[in-house]
Every structure is written in structure tokens, then in C-alpha cells.
Amino acid sequence: MLLIGIVLRVVNLDRKVYWHDEVYTSMEVTANSRSELVADLFDGREVGVAELQEYQRMRPDRNLGEMLWRLGTEDVQHPPLFYVLTRYWSKLWGDSISTTRSMAVLLSFLAFPCIYWLCQELFASTIIGWIAIAIIAISPVHILYAQEAREYSLWSVTTLLSSIALLRAIRQPTWINWGWYSLSLVVGLYTFLISGVVALGHGLYVVLTDSRTVFSTNRFRLPRRTVAYLISFAIAILLLTPWLYFLIENFRTFQGSTSWTTVPLTYQQLLAAWLVNFSRILVDFDINSDSLFVADQWVVKGLMVLAIVLGLYALFYVWQRTQPAVWLFVWILAGSPVVLFILADLLVGGQRSASARYLIPGMLGVQLAIAYLVGDRLEQTKRRRQPIWQGVAIAIVVMGIGSGIALSSAETWWTKGVSYHHPQLAG
Structure with a gap:
């Protein structure tokens, strides 16, 4: 099943239409500005395909800092981790459709060991772990997002990693393990902002599994596990501050780009x-x-x-x-x-x-x-x-x-x- 899942992710990678959102990915990875495109091309004249594609090509005069700035000011709903990885991948192998999508494909492969590891933390069963690998390997929704030049396959991986890190920190409650959990949250938040909701779900889990000890004495107190979670979450939010700055400064842009929801x-x-x-x-x-x-x-x-x-x-x-x-x-x-x-x-x-x-x-x-x-x-x-x-x-x-x-x-x-x-x- 694993081999079949890999084949289904890589076959005909450039066959599907390179859609609206993926075009934005190419523009963001190459640090080409949307406002620049509008100013240059929306002038009433006929525009050819080659001219449009220039705004999806790498330009030697655009560096990583410019890419981050343009992403943060024009499309702040998408944090930079996936786009930074894809930028360097495209610099190595080119900016074709197959290359841009292949970054998402490769990242999707990381979900296989992660889902197995999570099953070990939860169920301590080898057979359940392998069945879980088989399920996500041939799951159509995971195949689809693995073939899309967006951050969603990476988000699957970071969701699994943060879940593993949480369960490990609960099982072996050392500050090093809680530090790994905090780092996994940071990686998730810099992949997709809705990772914050997943982190809050983790917090709910910690509170519910600790609920017996919250009121175990005559006075209210927070258990050490809950305190460790809160500190880990707070550190993750603190490390997200640079992107939160972009979000606050460009909140109207954020509202506009998500208004369809x-x-x-x-x-x-x-x-x-x-x-x-x-x-x-x-x-x-x-x-x-x-x-x-x-x-x-x-x-x-x-x-x-x-x-x-x-x-x-x-x-x-x-x-x-x-x-x-x-x-x-x-x-x-x-x-x-x-x-x-x-x-x-x-x-x-x-x-x-x-x-x-x-x-x-x-x-x-x-x-x-x-x-x-x-x-x-x-x-x-x-x-x-x-x-x-x-x-x-x-x-x-x-x-x-x-x-x-x-x-x-x-x-x-x-x-x-x-x-x-x-x-x-x-x-």
C-alpha cells in the first residue's frame, strides 16, 4: 500500500490544471508582487501567456527577505515555512509545475513515519500503525493535497508531529520533551495558522486528562502538566510574534483574502x-x-x-x-x-x-x-x-x-x- 500511495502521488504530477491558488504560490515563492502584476499588465492591452508566466519565474534581483515581505503584506494568511522550502527547492531544480508541486509530494511522505509513530504513542500496536500508514497512503484527500503546491501536505505532517510530541511529553514529562512540543507548535504555526486551533485542542486534552488533580485538594491548583502545556504554548506564540506583526499590520488584507469563508x-x-x-x-x-x-x-x-x-x-x-x-x-x-x-x-x-x-x-x-x-x-x-x-x-x-x-x-x-x-x- 505504501508503494502504491507513493506512485499515486508522483504520477501525472503536471497533468492537472495549475489552479488559482497554486499560481499565487509561484508568485510568492519567486517574490513577484500581485500589485506589481496588476500595475504592469492590467492596462487594457492583450497579454500573452509568456508575459504572464514571467511573474511565476525566479528573478535574481529578488531575495528571500523580499519574498517574506511580500508574503507577509499581500497574503499573510499563509505563513512562510512551506514557501521558503519551496523557494530553495525551486532554486535547485527549476520553477516548473512539476518541481513546484514535488515539494508538497516529498513533504507528504513524512506523514507515513509520523502516523506510525503516533499510533505507537496512542495504541502501542505495530499492526495498527501499519494499517494507519496504508490508510493515509491511499486516502484520496491526502493524495490530492500532496499533489497541490500549497502547504496542506506539510500541515498534515506538523499536526502529527505536534501530537506525537504532546503525548511523549505527557508520558515522559521532562522539560526537554515539553521543549520539543513547543518547537513542534512553532513549526505548525509557521506552516498554517489554523494549527493554533489544533494546539488549543491539545490544551483541552491536557486539562481533561488532568481534571481529577485540578481539585484534588481543598484549594484550586494547576497541575504541573497543565502548567507545562501553558508555558510551551506561550513560548510558541511568542516565537510566532514576527508573523503576528504582519497579521496585525495587514489585517484588512487578511480579511479580504479570507472573506469567501x-x-x-x-x-x-x-x-x-x-x-x-x-x-x-x-x-x-x-x-x-x-x-x-x-x-x-x-x-x-x-x-x-x-x-x-x-x-x-x-x-x-x-x-x-x-x-x-x-x-x-x-x-x-x-x-x-x-x-x-x-x-x-x-x-x-x-x-x-x-x-x-x-x-x-x-x-x-x-x-x-x-x-x-x-x-x-x-x-x-x-x-x-x-x-x-x-x-x-x-x-x-x-x-x-x-x-x-x-x-x-x-x-x-x-x-x-x-x-x-x-x-x-x-x-
Whole structure:
């Protein structure tokens, strides 16, 4: 499964349309300014392809400092770590579409050892670790974001790393381990700002697992573990200060670039988006939320229902079969930032919870639960019932590989958003 997952990530890497957001990646990596492009090209004349592509090419007169400044002033919602890595990668190998996307592909490979390590910290099971690797290797949503020149594959890795570091610091509570946890938070925050929500979820986990000792005496006191977490989190926020400066100074730009998340959807549209995104953990044949309730493609939609039921049952199974310290972690990871965004959309309106890329930590949490369900059932079930769970494992493999083959050979997919129909227009 691991080899298949690697192949599905690298095959036809330059085939899909290089969409709106990825073009911004190229401009940001090469330190080409959006305002500069508008001033130079939006003058009423016809602009050729070659002239546009010049704004996605490396320029010897633009250094790293200029890149960071332009990113911080024009697109501050995207912290710089991925873009710095991609800049140096492109300097080595060129700035073609394949090269720019290959950075995200290579970073996605780091998720394999990380998910295995996290399973060891949580479940202490080799078989569950390998099943988790297989699940994310052929998971369509991870394949898609591995092939996209954005920071989302790196965010999967940093989410897993910070989770590992937290559990290790709890198990071996030394200041060195808490220091590693703080560093992992810094790396996550400099990858994607929503890592802050994941960190708050970690804090909730620490408080809940420490709740018995908070009031263990007649007076309120904070346990050492909670204090260590708060110090680690505070250090991470302190080290994020340079980027927070850009965020505060350019907050209107930030609001403008994220304004689409506040455009309200109907309750039916939100429900459809939640269901579709949940199913994409295991199966994806490019069905979007607009067509979910249309009476067609019954086989694919049946597989989507199977994926949703399996994911929900896995969360229930983890709660039923593991200690609170285990299932609480899985549930909180699966719920952050999903629950927060759902509440925000329901209370104030918007579509934050409809964006799959914002839900990656939650998807990882559900995949951990599925890995535990399948692994535990294969280990514990009596021989006469094992074929059932072997069949479930085969179904997961078939859905994942089938989805991966379909999306890897396609020119466009739902992740391309506003650029979805560009291949048809170009044709």
C-alpha cells in the first residue's frame, strides 16, 4: 500500500490544471508582487501567456527577505515555512509545475513515519500503525493535497508531529520533551495558522486528562502538566510574534483574502459539504456537495455512505474499547477544528466547515480511529468472524486505490475550485 500511495502521488504530477491558488504560490515563492502584476499588465492591452508566466519565474534581483515581505503584506494568511522550502527547492531544480508541486509530494511522505509513530504513542500496536500508514497512503484527500503546491501536505505532517510530541511529553514529562512540543507548535504555526486551533485542542486534552488533580485538594491548583502545556504554548506564540506583526499590520488584507469563508450557505449545502468531506477520507470520485442529493451515481454514493458509516462507527469503537486518555485524544483531534468551524458557520454564517483543507486534522483523527478499528478487530476477532473485517480492509483498499487512480489521471478535480473548468475552456 505504501508503494502504491507513493506512485499515486508522483504520477501525472503536471497533468492537472495549475489552479488559482497554486499560481499565487509561484508568485510568492519567486517574490513577484500581485500589485506589481496588476500595475504592469492590467492596462487594457492583450497579454500573452509568456508575459504572464514571467511573474511565476525566479528573478535574481529578488531575495528571500523580499519574498517574506511580500508574503507577509499581500497574503499573510499563509505563513512562510512551506514557501521558503519551496523557494530553495525551486532554486535547485527549476520553477516548473512539476518541481513546484514535488515539494508538497516529498513533504507528504513524512506523514507515513509520523502516523506510525503516533499510533505507537496512542495504541502501542505495530499492526495498527501499519494499517494507519496504508490508510493515509491511499486516502484520496491526502493524495490530492500532496499533489497541490500549497502547504496542506506539510500541515498534515506538523499536526502529527505536534501530537506525537504532546503525548511523549505527557508520558515522559521532562522539560526537554515539553521543549520539543513547543518547537513542534512553532513549526505548525509557521506552516498554517489554523494549527493554533489544533494546539488549543491539545490544551483541552491536557486539562481533561488532568481534571481529577485540578481539585484534588481543598484549594484550586494547576497541575504541573497543565502548567507545562501553558508555558510551551506561550513560548510558541511568542516565537510566532514576527508573523503576528504582519497579521496585525495587514489585517484588512487578511480579511479580504479570507472573506469567501464568511459567504453563507444554506443548511442543506452545509450538510452536504460535511458529508462529502467526511467520505473523502476513504473515497473520492469527484462528486461535490452540489450533486450529493441528486439521484444519480448510486454506486459511488453508496461507497460514500459506507465510508461515512465506517468512520462514525470507528469513533464509537475507539470510545468503547480504549481508555479515556486514548479515545479523548482521538476524538479531540477529530473534532478540531471541525466542531469550531461548524459552530461558527451555524451561529454567524459562512462556509469555513465546508472547506476540506481546513479540516485535515479532523480527517487524521478519524483515520486513526479507522486504523484502530480494523487493526483491533483483525487481532481480536475469532477466526470464523475474521473474514468480515478482512472484507472491510479490502473495501478500504479498493475505494482508496480506485479513487487514487481516477484522480491521478484527471486534468481537474474538486480541489481546483474556481479553476475547475479551465481545461474545458482551454480546449
